[in-house]
Amino acid sequence: MREFFERISKIDRRIIYLIVLVGVTIPLLTRKGFEFKPLPEVKNAYNFIENLPEGSNVLISIDYDAASMPELQPLLEVMLRHLFRNNLKVIMMGHWPLGLPLGQIALEKIAKEMDKKYGYDYVFLGYRPGIAAVMLNMGKEIRMVFDVDYKGVPLDSLPMMREVHNYDDIALLIGFEAGSVGDFWVQFAQARFGQKIILTSTAVVTPDLYPYYQAGQIVGLIGGLRGAADYEILVKRKGFAYTGMTAQTVIHVIIIALILLGNIGYFALRRMR
Amino acid sequence: MKKEVPLIITFISGFLLIVALFIPHEPFGSLQERFNDWYIIVSGFTLILGVDSLLLYHWRKIKTKDKDAPYSIILIITFITVLLWGIYSGVKHGNPFAPASTFLRYFYTYMFVPLQATMFALLAFFIASAAYRAFRARGLNATLLLVSAGLVMLGRVPKGEIVVPFFIAITLILIAIIFVLEAVARVSLYERLLYFALALISLIAIIPLSILLREYLPALADWIMNVPQLGAKRGLFIGIWLGAIAMAIRIILGIERTYLK
Structure with a gap:
């Protein structure tokens, strides 16, 4: 169990880079936009x-x-x-x-x-x-x-x-x-x-x-x-900004998921100590 | 005299500019325009100074056969090439950035812009990696920052409100698990009941919080930006500018002399 939490709190940065690359590239290539209200x-x-x-x-x-x-x-x-x-x-x-x-x-x-x-x-x-x-x-x-x-x-x-x-x-x-x-x-x-x-x-x-x-x-x-x-x-x-927002949504979700994952590992390891 | 003359010039210039702002009549009225003209000219010369110090720095590296000397050689060659190319295009088209100029089309559009954009784009990777490594809920302040950052990040992108219940559920389940573990570790019955109750509240809160955030997440993100963020920013700005005024007075009066070194 400890090994699992250590792994999720220390993901190799190259894996993170790869996730970010895929997360940004696919929405930009598919050019699909979501509807939203202007600020x-x-x-x-x-x-x-x-x-x-x-x-x-x-x-x-x-x-x-x-x-x-x-x-x-x-x-x-x-x-x-x-x-x-x-x-x-x-x-x-x-x-x-x-x-x-x-x-x-x-x-x-x-x-x-x-x-x-x-x-x-x-x-x-x-x-x-x-x-x-x-x-x-x-x-x-x-x-x-x-x-x-x-x-x-x-x-x-x-x-x-x-x-x-x-x-x-x-x-x-x-x-x-x-x-x-x-x-x-x-x-x-x-x-x-x-x-x-x-x-x-x-x-x-x-x-x-x-x-x-x-x-x-x-x-x-x-x-x-x-x-x-x-x-x-x-x-x-x-145009580009509208479709680019999909990539931004995906990357924000990825970053929050990574932060959450990092915190799970951090708290679990702290308790185990 | 090496110190006194610059100090006198600084004092007179600073003092006259303050006077010119409050007395818009002659002989002070036109002073500001004159100083502004001089400032524009001096600013132009700072570019030359920058180029001079950059080239000198790299030339010294080459002369002393520093381990980074190859990079300095590349920099100087690139500098001369770009300069000559710019001058050539400027002479040929009247302006190096004229639409027909090869300098604009090949150097600027196909080399400079992609290089600079690439350097900045790398930030996306570093930020994701750094956020994952450093953003830990270590204390109350860090947790508040983390929660508000998460809410703004999701509240300002389309469909963020659809994803947020998922993150809320995971976070509250984790909090509930922590409370249960705390309860198990306690000896006193009262403390055990208290922690179990807190775990139960965390679990029950998932549904109403998810519904509320799904509905009001963009409004909440706007509120964070417009109220707490803005309040802190204003405080910072006031502090910064008070510091700037104090520094300006110190420079004008010759108390602050580090710029002479």
């Missing part, structure tokens, strides 16, 4: 975008990189589709230089799919160093930070940017966060300039952003793959 914070974000007047400017900040791509990239694509479908204008920039091309790739892809024109419907500004300083200066005049776009074209040459000077001309800011830049957006763009913000983040970062949502400092919060899947349900275009 209220995601619904609020969706409703806010739905209620924006046509032609409003939306600033998107890419503050993640390839490490967080599985969680945030599907959401970025589905949000871009939603924004373009509602005829909103997109201005993209970012504070993570290594992740910015991911935003650019998604923007070019969705803009082409939705037949949107560069300079008229969307603009890609790129990256400037100095997170807080960039945010503060943008509150006064965007040209103080970005006088040209990523191709070096002056902002005034781009028709949709001619009337955009600071946060007053931006109806909504959407931050895609894998770190602490979201906190800076709230502290500088929202607290100082009253900018309306929706934050989307990896599941690890999401608990840090809940205080802002509960305090009404951000109008919506879309956290992790679950948030992305909720958003896909709301825009009625179920």
